[in-house]
Amino acid sequence: MKSADLVIRGAKVVSADQIIDAAVAIAGERIVAVGHDDLMPPAAQEMRADGLYLLPGAIDSHVHFRDPGYPHKETWKTGSAAAACGGVTTVFEMPNTNPATGTIEALRIKQKAAESSYVDFGIHGLLGDDTIERLEELLEGGVTSFKAFVGNTFGNLPAPTDGALLEGFEKLAPLGIRTVVHAENSSILLRRQQRMQAAGRTDALAHLAARPAVAEIEAIGRVLTLAEWTGARVHIAHHSAADSLFLLRDAKRRGVDVTAETCPQYLLLNTDHMLKLGGVMRLNPPIREARHNQPLWDALMDGTLDMIATDHAPHTPEEKTRANIWECDCGFPGVETQMPLMLTEVNRDRASLMDYVRWSAVNPARAWGLYGTKGVIAPGAHADIAIVDMARAGVLSQNRLQSISKISPWNGRKVQGYPLHTLVRGRFVMRDGALVADAAGWGRSVKSVQRMPAPRARNTEHYIGAVLETPAGVPRSATPTSEVAE
Known part of the structure; x- marks a missing residue:
């Protein structure tokens, strides 16, 4: 042996x-x-x-490490250190950096920054009107997936037009690549915010009023329509509203390849907390009324929502505590606090530890083509392990976060259940609750082990590439639907 x-x-x-x-x-x-x-x-x-309990390391499909472009908010080194100390062994990082990850040049800058990562990572490339012709090039260059900002957020990247979104899905469906979508209707958001500002509303709840649940409902419906037509794989980011869950349920019943995440903030916080903390809790989509909390839990339990992510979105305390809500940057750190928050709910019998592993590791690994190598403790898998003490109790402190962003709505919250040690591919990156400093740079891209399932493109005869190539006067096939499986 x-x-x-x-x-x-x-x-x-x-x-x-x-x-x-x-x-x-x-x-x-x-x-x-x-x-x-x-x-x-x-x-x-x-x-x-x-x-103690050995859990597959958490896979967080939604983090913003702000690097390149905003190193005063976060860097790959500090953000990945936070992940390591939170029992997270793989992250997927978002493209709204500066420059945005929509060109090979920008991708190379980000990959260089990621060389300091403590944990493994995927990189979401940008899907927008001006990146459609570069999607294949970005995939070859190392991106694992794409992100479309249908609703505006930090960085103010223009939302893709519906035509570009359709064309992007047409390119990615035959490749089997999944696209993350920030699903809010940007036109509604812009007009509502302008109306709020014109009326002099600068209070914390004005942000929620400017981003009603209908904006999420409409955008998710539109995205699912385009995904179903093309056969593209999509992932709904930071699902926040009870009112739009029916769209996911119906789409999944019809066989649309859609996955969806929610975040601890949407499960555990609501407008009551917003009234107390103000701009600290400004994020997109917004924190909503208390009636949304339990339906999101129910949707995790019945599989409508697939996974937990954090939307780790750090800013400095000064950028989060301005008197005018419109001047407070959107988002807050979360990758380090997600596991103790969720383990606390497990201890409260709100879910089982097996449920948590499904949401934090198994389903993300399946969605991003990593399952078997990651997301499971089994022979042959990467030794990505969070060693957890379910009895350990404590109080979350923003001042002890590894993130540069030392401001959090979870500050002072009592928790029970902590990761004590974190291993990434067999190496300790956190041990006895402390970061292993010389493990910086151990993290690697998951691109080389990513194996997405066979694609199932549909209606390919109507793709823009197909209709552009059809000679004039030549009748098209009368077949209403075609599928490509490779």
Whole structure:
């Protein structure tokens, strides 16, 4: 029997289906054995984890590390350090940096910045009117997926026109690539905000009034229509409203390949908190009324919502605490606090630990083509593991965050359940609750291990590329729907 580098003994190993008493052996970057103590290979190092739980490292499909362009808010090093200390072993980073990740040149700048990452990562490229012709080039250059900002947010990137969104989906559907969508109707948002500002509304709730749930409903419906027509894979980011859940349920019943995330802030916070904290809680989509909280939990439980993400969106305290809500930057840090927040809810019997693993690791791994290599504790998988103490209690403190952004609505919140150690591909990046400083730069792109399922493009005869190439006078096929599966 070949020897291992590390054997972890005494813990309970958690999957989406079961919790078992098992030891885990790691050799190099991968898990080589999971099972009874007596079946483990000899190891250079052993670790006792009695009373602890081994979870697949969380995969956060929605972070903003602000690098390049805004290093005073966050860098790849500080953002990934926050991930490591939050039990998150893989992140997917958003393209609204400066420059935006819509060209090869911009991608190379971001990839250089990511060389300091503690954790593994994917990079979402930008899908917009002026990037449509570069999507394949960006994929070849290393992006794993795309993001379309249908609703405006930090960076003020123009929303893609519906024509560009359709054409982008036509390009990506035959490739099987998933596109994240910030789904709010930008026209509604712009007009509502202008009306609010003209009326002199500068209070915290004016931000919510300018972004009503109907803006999310309309945008999700439009995106799903285009995705269903083309066969493109889509992912709805930061789903915030109870009112739009029916669209996801109906689309999934029809076989649309749509995944969706929500965030701890939409599950646990509402306008009551907004009234107390003001601009600290300004984000897009907005924090909504309390009636939205439980339906989002229910949607996670029944599979309408697939996963937990954080929309980690750091800003400086000064940028979050201005008197005028319109002058407060949108977003706050979240990648480090997500796991203790959610484990606390598990301890409150709101969900099981298996449910949490499904939302935080298994379903994200499946959505982004990583499952088997990531998202599971099993032989052959990357040794991405969060070692968790479900009994440990504490109080979240914004001053102790690894993020540059030392301001959080979770400051002072009591939690029970913490990641104590985090391993990324077999290496400790957090140990005994402390960052392992020399692990900076250990993180790698997941592009080389990404394996998206076979695509299922539809209505390809109506794609712009097909109709442009049809000679004049030649009748098109009368077949209403075609599918391409590779």
